[in-house]
Amino acid sequence: MKRYMILFSAVLVLCALSCAELEEGKTKSIETHVQIDPETLDVLRKINSVSAYEVPDLGLPADDIYAKTAQDVEPFRHVKPFKEHFLIQVEYTGPGRALPEPQDLETVKLGFIGPIMSTVSVATGGKSHEETLGIKMLQGARLAIEHANAKGGYFKRNIPFELVVTNDNGLWGASGNEIVNMVYKDKAWAILGTIDGANSHIAIRVALKAEIAMMNSGDTDPTFVETNIPWAFRCISDDRQQGYLLVDYLYRKLGLKRIGIIRASSRYGRFGVREIKDGSRRLGNPIILEMAYNLGTRDFSLQLERLRKENLDAIIHWGDAIEGARILNQMRDMGMKQPYLACDRCLSDEFIEIAGKNAEGVICPSPWNPKGKNKRLTEFRKAFRKRFGEEPETFAAHAYDGMNMLIWAVQVAGLNRAKIRDMLAYRGTPWKGVTGDIMLSACHDDVGDVYLAKRKNGKWNFYSREDLKIPRGYISPRDRVSRPPAISSNIKLRTME
Template sequence: MPEGERFMRLMRFAGALCVALALASCGESEQRLKFGLAGPLTGRDAVFGAQLRNGADQAVQDINAAGGLNGQQIELIFGDDAGDPKQGRSVANTFVGEGVSFVIGHFNSGVTEPSSDVYAENGILMITPGSTNPRITERGLTNVFRICGRDDQQGKVAGEYIAQHFKDKRVAIVHDKTTYGKGLADETKKVMNGLGIQEVLYEGVNTGERDFSALVSLIRQSNADLVYWGGVHTEGGAILRQMRAAGVNAVLMGGDGIATNEFAALGGPGTEGTLMTFGPDPQKRPEAQAVLEKFAARNFRPESYTLYSYAAVQVIAQAATDIGSLDPAAVANELRTGGKTYKTVIGDISFDDKGDVTRIDYVMYTWKTQADGTIGFVEN
């Protein structure tokens, strides 16, 4: 065979092989269902982003090990919004370009709201494990769900507790001016005001602040017995530490934004006695124990929203399996109108027609010193 003809045959064979490999690769990718996990993987709220990431990742691993979802393996794609609304929209648009069908996230309400608009425009179903502002599900978006409670529910628990236990005391309210922090503070204020308790101080601080001496002076001047904090652990812990250093012994109360061990690390010994609203501890549920053992094997200590993120994946998987479809719109319709209860690691979950869970998901905790000497939160 002439050398030139041999060369041409080899080239044709190589070309056919490349096409075959490309088609095989394409067929394989078509059999992979894309989920997105969006949250603050960096920045001040990265501790919560790690919780979301580990929860969703473990859930996807477990589904894939059992054969996948409706015959397809799930590919989990991570998006870091850094707790910033603009970056959240960027992550959402990236997910659209990647062909993501379902999103677990975001965490911060101020990020979830604009990001969810992108998902709605592109037919992507999203379940947030931690965004509690009522507006998230009050806008009539059929693709948006949350697996946590709402701030009007959380504020009701906090406001009623204040009215019952601090009836004749002086209450200050401080928030971080964010969608979450101010929203939660205002919901709590509304409830306690309605029950006859008027705050002696109402102040907002900026996220990222570190020197709260002016605020602490105002709290001291108000003679507050209780400081209600609407915000997350970073500023909350710093405010508490500086209060104690200045000799201000008012009790601090916060919401789920301080539900991480880092709050105690930032607040120091004065964290003892802090009050906090959060959902009933899912780690005590028998249905969560097998998953907790898997986290232990990975040397990851699940906190707060880890199991909420795991449960969000479970809900999508169960609904998709029930209807035999991976179409996000069909799954969303099933979740919203199917009237079903889904078995998850955080307990039984069902949704109303807004996309909210139907159970009231908040109780009161107190931060106390544990047997190992660390300070953690214990359900009252």
């Protein structure tokens, strides 16, 4: 009885507090049909209370340091820069929050853009090459929509979510047209996509003009978020984070010195290795040789002969799985026995099928741990297998998370593009996804943990930095402009275990 009395009293107090708070703030009624934490409720109250001319006083999320960058791999670390970007969130100051929710909808449309149909590749002039990834991405997004609809769809109106699917055909510029169509013709409320770095950039430029949130779950180009667009988000760790881990592993852990790179002559290849090259140079081990190949190449002897002559300690590949596997096979055929490290796109069945036993010992960075002990992941795997008859991989899992983040934002914010953006931008707690906890940085990037995958006994094993005891460079707790520049290069910086 006593227990019930306490419970009853607590409910009364909570009700009283809740009423008092609403009265005091004189906010509009909070119409939400999902469970939300007090912090989110506060954000919702504030964004619901502003006029077309006001900006909600929410305080801007800020980071002390950009992208968890160690001091010894910061660019121009001995100089105090005049300005450091991306530490404070760029806010949306337009009038969009005052737009009323439409009443006459039959579905809530969410956009999808990804490479799902074969077309001409800009890079090769031949067949495009990213459909295998895009189709996985679509499967993940579709499953998220289906799960949301099974739970009742858009709760506020009891109407289903509808996925508006468009093909990112790989031709530069086409993604811009697709975003325009999704915004103005299909009237989507938010969009997920895409994979290609160039097309993703094009898409978010349109999203900025048209004012619609874009969640990216497949483009690991570090520059995607380095654009200051308040409408762009990413829920996958990028090549910067993966590059930092590789650099730490190669130099701080293994103590290697002579590293070579072979990469695709594409934006993905070019930008993917940038942090590895910069990090290597800044740690005193400049990349010995970097060779590029055209997409679709089958014979890599020219590149490999040059690399062989350099007596390298290890070789890094950045490109697609097929080329990655062929390069590995040719390396081994040529008697090159160096450790082979490849980008996360090589963590695929395609790579294993082509590389065969040569895949043994290959190391890849991974934006997540697909073998992590996570109940959500287990359930997702089960549901994915049941729905599509196959295993989910990186692109499917991240798309599932990304689409679920958008659905959550819609459920909480209602049908208003600016408020959907706000919910993602001001979320104060990590998103509990199937790929792990996703906490967005001030510039809306997923800077969560990345992993190293090692192929052993025919299986990929995933290791965290801690598992492998990979040292990390000292990360300053202060931004670069307000702290003294790094000490002279000939004095070794502190290393954190």
